[in-house]
Amino acid sequence: MGISGSKKVxxxxxxxxxxxxxxxxPPCRAVMMxxxxxxxxxxxxxxxxxxxxxxxxxxxxxxxxxxxxxxxDRELILNxxxxxxxxxxxxxxxxxxxxxKDPGGRAIIDQxxxxxxxxxxxxxxxxxxPILYQxxxxxxxxxxxxxxxxxxxxxxxLVGRTWLGGSWPTLGDITIAAxxxxxxxxxxxxxxxxxxLSSWLYRMSEEIxxxxxxxxxxxxxxxxxxxxLEVNKRVTC
Amino acid sequence: MGISGSKKVxxxxxxxxxxxxxxxxPPCRAVMMxxxxxxxxxxxxxxxxxxxxxxxxxxxxxxxxxxxxxxxDRELILNxxxxxxxxxxxxxxxxxxxxxKDPGGRAIIDQxxxxxxxxxxxxxxxxxxPILYQxxxxxxxxxxxxxxxxxxxxxxxLVGRTWLGGSWPTLGDITIAAxxxxxxxxxxxxxxxxxxLSSWLYRMSEEIxxxxxxxxxxxxxxxxxxxxLEVNKRVTC
Numbered sequence: 001m002g003i004s005g006s007k008k009v010x011x012x013x014x015x016x017x018x019x020x021x022x023x024x025x026p027p028c029r030a031v032m033m034x035x036x037x038x039x040x041x042x043x044x045x046x047x048x049x050x051x052x053x054x055x056x057x058x059x060x061x062x063x064x065x066x067x068x069x070x071x072x073d074r075e076l077i078l079n080x081x082x083x084x085x086x087x088x089x090x091x092x093x094x095x096x097x098x099x100x101k102d103p104g105g106r107a108i109i110d111q112x113x114x115x116x117x118x119x120x121x122x123x124x125x126x127x128x129x130p131i132l133y134q135x136x137x138x139x140x141x142x143x144x145x146x147x148x149x150x151x152x153x154x155x156x157x158l159v160g161r162t163w164l165g166g167s168w169p170t171l172g173d174i175t176i177a178a179x180x181x182x183x184x185x186x187x188x189x190x191x192x193x194x195x196x197l198s199s200w201l202y203r204m205s206e207e208i209x210x211x212x213x214x215x216x217x218x219x220x221x222x223x224x225x226x227x228x229l230e231v232n233k234r235v236t237c
Numbered sequence: 238m239g240i241s242g243s244k245k246v247x248x249x250x251x252x253x254x255x256x257x258x259x260x261x262x263p264p265c266r267a268v269m270m271x272x273x274x275x276x277x278x279x280x281x282x283x284x285x286x287x288x289x290x291x292x293x294x295x296x297x298x299x300x301x302x303x304x305x306x307x308x309x310d311r312e313l314i315l316n317x318x319x320x321x322x323x324x325x326x327x328x329x330x331x332x333x334x335x336x337x338k339d340p341g342g343r344a345i346i347d348q349x350x351x352x353x354x355x356x357x358x359x360x361x362x363x364x365x366x367p368i369l370y371q372x373x374x375x376x377x378x379x380x381x382x383x384x385x386x387x388x389x390x391x392x393x394x395l396v397g398r399t400w401l402g403g404s405w406p407t408l409g410d411i412t413i414a415a416x417x418x419x420x421x422x423x424x425x426x427x428x429x430x431x432x433x434l435s436s437w438l439y440r441m442s443e444e445i446x447x448x449x450x451x452x453x454x455x456x457x458x459x460x461x462x463x464x465x466l467e468v469n470k471r472v473t474c
Binding site for chain 1: 302310315316317320321323324327328340341343345348351352354355358359390393394
């Protein structure tokens with residue numbers, strides 16, 4: 001576990017805030033993208049999940065559920081990425097650009113975040129965990145099917161829209177981009193079947209915070225998955 | 238599908254708002270409890286899920302995902318119960334009693350709602366749907382195990398607390414009570430193993446909005462489950 005040395009120079013430093021994270025994890029990358037989008041800099045601590053550091057006694061105090069990310073702002077401790085990103089935007093960003101201040105606008109973003117929480121991320125977990133932790137050598141067919149269903153949902157949500165949550169990218173887009181870009185590694189988003197979703201993901205991949213805060217961890221996830229599938233292939237030969 | 242006739246006399250009427258709901262559904266009951274807690278009255282339309290009314294063309298316009306509840310406030314349409322209850326509290330309740338106005342207080346409630354979204358409700362669905370829709374005659378052992386894990390999480394979250402989200406019941410407690418009271422029908426919360434959770438559920442069951450807006454639908458769910466298990470038992474005899 002060590003303080004991340006890769007942080008860019010960003011204007012608004014919050015020395016009293018700390019994020020414990022692993023770049024490979026989509027929820028951690030959602031928080032990291034939100035920080036860069038909101039132009040906020042906080043202390044970031046890398047946690048090695050392969051060594052089980054997130055289950056150690058130091059972090060158990062902050063999160064009995066033993067998940068990442070963990071966020072601390074003085075006395076406030078949060079463990080859910082959606083709650084963390086919304087908090088950062090509501091507390092430290094006056095513009096409301098990424099999280100509207102009016103209740104109706106915010107409700108649209110909340111709804112997207114709950115779609116990620118209840119549908120998208122659980123389907124990522126169900127597809128990825130057997131490969132990462134249970135020696136499975138492929139994405140199981142029922143998981144591919146569930147992920148394709150989610151792609152259809154999102155394709156439908158993008159009818160008549162450039163972004164998921166409004167006229168510009170918001171925390172809703174950022175949250176879903178973190179999970180979707182990772183799902184895309186396992187079950188590629190077919191541009192023929194999902195043209196809107198495919199274009200949206202391409203647009204998101206050009207946003208500066210996606211490049212600074214999502215790309216590296218996504219690459220790490222992709223490499224780790226490739227290694228495991230390769231190892232598993234060898235085992236089964 | 239018909240306008241609900243069971244609504245109590247409540248002070249603040251919002252004639253421009255409509256909720257399509259089924260009392261048996263925990264997310265619908267979460268919204269109904271929030272409405273009563275916030276002292277709001279809107280048009281409520283009962284949708285018969287057994288007849289597939291939620292998948293009909295009239296409601297598909299409002300919710301391509303074909304789920305309930307559906308909420309409409311003039312041009313704003315929402316389908317996620319957590320986004321709906323937060324919107325109602327933020328838009329129509331000045332006190333912040335059920336959803337704090339400060340970002341830190343709200344983040345705690347958001348986090349509880351995302352726990353419901355990502356863990357509690359998916360485990361309800363995984364346990365209940367095979368019984369409700371796939372002729373299964375019992376809660377499958379792996380689902381019992383997953384539900385007991387969630388009970389342990391919640392028991393842990395209640396250490397040193399009377400309520401989940403603060404010094405009094407909030408939208409976090411209301412949301413979780415809707416799902417947990419339903420899980421309790423399938424996998425009873427053992428007061429010996431989960432004394433805090435059991436006491437919390439008892440306290441919630443005494444709140445007036447629980448009595449007015451959760452009890453009836455919970456009874457319906459319980460009876461329906463009993464009938465199905467009974468029918469299935471007969472089939473296997």
